Amino acid sequence: MIKSLNDKNKDFFEQVYDVTRLIPYGRVTSYGAIASYLGSKKSSRMVGWAMNAAHRIPDVPAHRVVNRNGLLTGKMHFESPDQMQRLLEMENIEVKGDVVVNFKILFWDPSKELI
DNA sequence: CCATTGACTTAAG
DNA sequence: CCTTAAGCCAATG
Numbered sequence: 221m222i223k224s225l226n227d228k229n230k231d232f233f234e235q236v237y238d239v240t241r242l243i244p245y246g247r248v249t250s251y252g253a254i255a256s257y258l259g260s261k262k263s264s265r266m267v268g269w270a271m272n273a274a275h276r277i278p279d280v281p282a283h284r285v286v287n288r289n290g291l292l293t294g295k296m297h298f299e300s301p302d303q304m305q306r307l308l309e310m311e312n313i314e315v316k317g318d319v320v321v322n323f324k325i326l327f328w329d330p331s332k333e334l335i
Numbered sequence: 336c337c338a339t340t341g342a343c344t345t346a347a348g
Numbered sequence: 349c350c351t352t353a354a355g356c357c358a359a360t361g
Contacts, residue, residue: 268342294342
């Protein structure tokens with residue numbers, strides 16, 4: 221152990237990354253759903269913050285995480301504002317007016333679909 | 336150390 | 349439909 225990163229540093233964030241990686245292709249979920257699955261539904265803000273920090277992690281499909289209305293609230297934080305929508309459309313997810321069409325059908329709830 | 340902000344959500348008016 | 353307010357908690361100034 222040379223650098224010894226803080227062991228506790230990977231509590232909430234790491235779990236968020238894990239769940240996010242498990243989102244199936246062509247499906248989406250919400251910050252609240254992830255937060256709820258991890259225990260605190262009201263910590264959805266932290267999920268958003270985790271996504272912000274997830275930029276350094278290539279395996280985390282942050283574009284599959286939207287808010288509870290299917291709105292692409294985090295699109296501003298991508299390389300370009302239209303990148304998020306583009307990535308979604310690339311997975312056959314239709315986006316209209318920054319909102320995921322059929323969001324409620326494409327919605328992937330970790331606490332229900334993930335065991 | 337205190338204040339503000341934010342990729343959120345829910346409730347109330 | 350729009351505005352406040354509250355709850356949550358890390359990061360930033």
